[in-house]
Amino acid sequence: MAGRIDASARITLAALAWLAGIGWQLQQAATLPAADAAALALAAVIALALGAVVACRWPRAAVLNLLWLLPALAVAGFALTDWRASVRLAERLNPALEGADLVVTGVIAALPRLSPIGTRFVFEVESATRLGARVQVPPRLMLGWYQGYDGDQLLAAPPQPLSAGDRWRLPARLKQPHGAMNPHGFDVELWLFEQGIGANGSVRPGAQLLGSGVAHPVERLRQWIRDRILMRVNNPSAAGVLAALAVGDQAAIERDDWEIFRQTGVAHLMSISGLHVTMFAWAAGLITAALWRRSTHLMLVVPAPTAARWGGLVFAAAYALLAGWGVPAQRTVCMIAVVVLLRSSGLRWPAPLVLLAAAVVVTAVDPWALMQPGFWLSFVAVGLLMVAADDWQPASTPSAAMASTGTDTSADTGTSATTTAATTTTGWRALLQGALRTQLIATIGLAPLSIVFFHQVSLVGFVANLVAIPLVTFLITPLALLGVLLPPLWLLGAWAVQGLQVALSLLAQTPAAVWTAAAAPMWAMAAGLSGGALLVLPMPWRLRLLGIPLILPLLLPPLARPAPGEAEALVVDIGQGTAVLVRTRHHLLVYDTGPQYSADADAGQRVLLPLLRARGERRIDLLLLSHRDADHVGGAASLLAGIEVLASSSSLADSHPLRARLPAHTRCDAGQRWQWDGVTFEMLHPPAADHALALKPNAMSCVLKLTTATGRSLLLTGDIEAAQEAALVERAGRALRSQAMLVPHHGSRTSSTAAFIDAVAPELALVQAGYRSRFGHPAPDVVARYADRGVSVLRSDHCGAYHWPAGVCERKRVLRYWHHPAGAVSAAAQ
Secondary structure (H helix, E strand, C coil): CHHHHHHHHHHHHHHHHHHHHHHHHCCCCCCCCHHHHHHHHHHHHHHHHHHHHHHHHCHHHHHHHHHHHHHHHHHHHHHHHHHHHHHHHHCCCCHHHCCCCEEEEEEECCCCEEECCEEEEEEEEEEEEECCEECCCCCEEEEEEECEECCCCEECCCCCCCCCCEEEEEEEEEECCCCCCCCCCCCHHHHHHHCCCCEEEEECCCCEEEEECCCCHHHHHHHHHHHHHHHHCCCHHHHHHHHHHHHCCHHHCCHHHHHHHHHCCCHHHHCCCHHHHHHHHHHHHHHHHHHHCCCHHHHHHCCHHHHHHHHHHHHHHHHHHHCCCCHHHHHHHHHHHHHHHHHHCCCCCCHHHHHHHHHHHHHHHCHHHHHCHHHHHHHHHHHHHHHHCCCCCCCCCHHHHHCCCCCCCCCCCCCCHHHHHHHHHHHHHHHHHHHHHHHHHHHHHHHHHHHHHHCEEECCHHHHHHHHHHHHHHHHHHHHHHCCCCCHHHHHHHHHHHHHHHHHHHHHCCCCCEEECCCCCHHHHHHHHHHHHHHHCCCCHHHHCCHHHHHHHHHCCCCCCCCCCCCEEEECCCCCCCCEEEECCCCEEEECCCCEEECCEEHHHHHHHHHHHHCCCCEECEEEECCCCHHHHCCHHHHHHHCEECCEEECCCCCCCCHHHCCCEEECCCCCEEEECCEEEEEEECCHHHHHCCCCHHHHCCEEEEECCCCCEEEECCCCCHHHHHHHHHHHHHHHCCCEEECHHHHCCCCCCHHHHHHHCCCEEEECCCCCCCCCCCCHHHHHHHHHCCCEEEEHHHHCCEEECCCEEHHHHCCCCCCCCHHHHHHHHC
16 A cells, blocks of 8 residues: 555656746746757756666666656756747747738638638648748638728639538748737637647738638538538527527637626537547446447457446537537547556546646646646646545546536546446435535636636526536437437427526626626735635535635635826727726726727727726726727727626717616716825816817817826827817827827827927827738827927837836836837837
8 A cells, every 4th residue: 555655656756846847937928949848858858768777677766766756857857848839939920920911721710700700710731922932921821801991902702602521722921820919818819829829810802712622521511510500590599599509619609698608607518528428438337338239259259338438528529520629629528538547457446646647648738738727727627526526436427527617627537337226226315415516616716716707706506507507418419419310309409598598687786796806916826726725625614614714805806996186008909990098096997998800809808808907996987988999999888798897088079879878977077176085187188169070080089197105197089180189289298298198099190280299298108009900000100290309109019908007017117028029129128
């Protein structure tokens, strides 16, 4: 026993060392030079080889050998990950080719994602040319084929529906992967890096279909199934859910449905999660075992439990491929494979060791999985249930698999006849009790992680999952899959989906259905996670209850607020648009809400609401919409629907659709002035008389200046142009002077006149513009005009969100090697 314990300890330490090395590498702002990485990898290999020799020759020196091997394993994890990262970075688009007119030839490599304005798809490149000469571009691109005007020409929709496996010659303009960078926001650039996408771009006119080949047959099958579901099921909402469950097309689910699923804590069920793959493996294992036992010859060759495990693994992998081989599905297949291999080799490792082994395999395949919330939710869910259970039983019953609440699980898919019989004889009452217990453990144990990653947790999630897990797992998902053979079953599945949606909608309308919490400091996260684990550990209740005070700092974290008389502003990285959060001691002002990205996505829903939740904001005291342009008010509707707004102000006409939804609305007029917590706010434009004139929207931009008690000032300018700037200089004079300003109209040539810059005399000019904006913002001559006056210019596409007056660029603060090089530019600029 002692030897086995020692072996387990050694394996545990070795696995942790490997994971620590990868985690260390993932914190780097840059990869190592190739020579250094090679030398590090060679040193690690030599150290591991020497350690193996020592272990064989002098087994009693195990402790000393371990002290030698653990750092070597950590270095090996670091070096291997660094080498793979360098390879991917080398495949990125050459900056010299950004925005150039290229012609790329290749194959659509994955299920195209449909939207009202066009189609997005992954494109595997065979060749690329520029002006007839061959050029090197990344092997995998993310392309959009959109309809609409794109600055210099009119773009048309695809001439025919795009299909996976089709070979095209596409005129395209590419750019390096780039995404918004805001505090606690989703890291788009990491997601693209993990997917191996080296550039994204748009298709230009002149595309040519070269043929519908046989490439990517699985993706072609997925698209065939998706399209048949969307064609046969008349209800688009239900059809989207069925498509997501059958082939993993999450984009088919409508935006409003996603919001209900998130509020009720069942969003994990509406994509191909670990639960679906595990349950599929479990069912396949049962069927394989039943069929295997019908053949005496097969039973003599391979025992039925072993055949069940391998059959479950094979079918789980097949289902994961049909579902798009997404990262969660990959993790699940890896975890199941580890357990099957261990059991088939006769090894009976302790459950935590199995979990660690699965983590090593997953990170060896995808080291960047450590940066994904799903990785931690997966392993913590399974770990909690293993520790909390009296005896570990690897998912041989539906209730055990359901305990993962939709996260990945390493459960054994093999089910022996004895286990099956025992499960049957327990009866429905025992099964229900087990399901309730496991669901309660998972709900409590995963709540702290949900708050850490998403800053919210559904308070109705326990009830919602009790209904949704069996319904989705045992009825809707099987109907979605069996409908491929019998399409009328999709109609039954759609009815079931609609019934579930009604129930979830009622739960979502429950008062306080969702608990939101601000981003907590590290000590509060550690305390909250420890408290969640303590609450579900099998120990006396007196000790378990100690978890409650530990979890409170995570649920109610301390909020950093400016001192009285001070103000802070966050100039949000919103793309091509404007949004600024201004916070005083007790008040919040939101200046503009950014653009609408597409028919079903806008900055309010994707950026501002998650950001406000992470900052612990419960309400907006004043929503100020500068003018009606879509890149300034595109996110307003989502913001109004998602958070309480006490008052609003704008220059919007009475006929504007938003006016009826704006609470306690007042018109912004020059001369308005108020104080919050010792901070003075002044409205400088437009004059009251301008509202009666038929001026263009930019001319009506609300211009706001805030001044702290200590004299710091910030000028928010909207999209005013030269005429309004001249009028402001004449009317306001020295009142315009500010330490920092938002550059008018995103740095357009229509604005930022020399006289206006001289009147404001800023030290810092902030530009909110999209990366490689099709409008050319900010214009080079405008930037030069500021630079000639010694004004520092910071662009949101280089800086990310900007914290004023702290002077921090978000890209500099969180810079990692997979981020766009603009982060290094902004860091150097400061």
